[in-house]
Ligand SMILES: Nc1ncnc2c1ncn2[C@@H]1O[C@H](COP(=O)(O)OP(=O)(O)O)[C@@H](O)[C@H]1O
Ligand SMILES: O=C(O)C1=C[C@@H](OP(=O)(O)O)[C@@H](O)[C@H](O)C1
């Protein structure tokens with residue numbers, strides 16, 4: 001059986017997967033892997049270029065393949081928020097690590113992101129903005145979450161401490 005010795009952070013864009021991933025990895029002495037950077041490296045293109053060239057479905061396919069190939073140990077992995085669209089990838093990630101959902105309300109995300117203009121986000125046809133993405137994805141994050149942590153109203157430092165405490169209490173690290 002594969003050793004489930006990683007921590008996988010899922011959640012909406014702006015939930016803090018990348019920011020908290022590296023902070024938490026330092027606290028617990030794990031490595032850190034931002035899967036978005038791995039996609040860019042393996043494709044030799046920026047995320048935005050992949051989305052522009054291949055569309056949302058094409059990007060999801062590339063993301064799925066890259067996530068399925070992740071082979072790490074004692075690593076905090078931060079995939080992009082769209083990872084939950086890929087069933088194979090989520091199956092693989094849940095086999096190699098504990099899936100932690102960073103739960104952040106729509107209001108708080110709006111405050112953090114100020115809209116989506118500066119972020120490449122997978123927006124399917126017919127979607128108008130963050131609220132539509134939020135509504136579509138929440139059931140997916142909830143479906144894959146082994147651990148859910150409510151991060152509303154926290155600073156980065158508090159959120160990192162909450163993440164590490166929760167993982168430690170659950171014996172996941
Ligand atoms: N409690 C918090 N936890 C994580 N990030 C926070 C928090 N409060 C504010 N932020 C800010 O929100 C943004 C989160 O972005 P990022 O880590 O890239 O998220 P993701 O990788 O989930 O899209 C950062 O600009 C970060 O400084
Ligand atoms: O949720 C999304 O649709 C996406 C989120 C991004 O990552 P973050 O969740 O780290 O912002 C990145 O993977 C890509 O631009 C698509």
Ligand SMILES: [Mg+2]
Nearest residue numbers: 017018078080
């Ligand atoms: Mg990120």
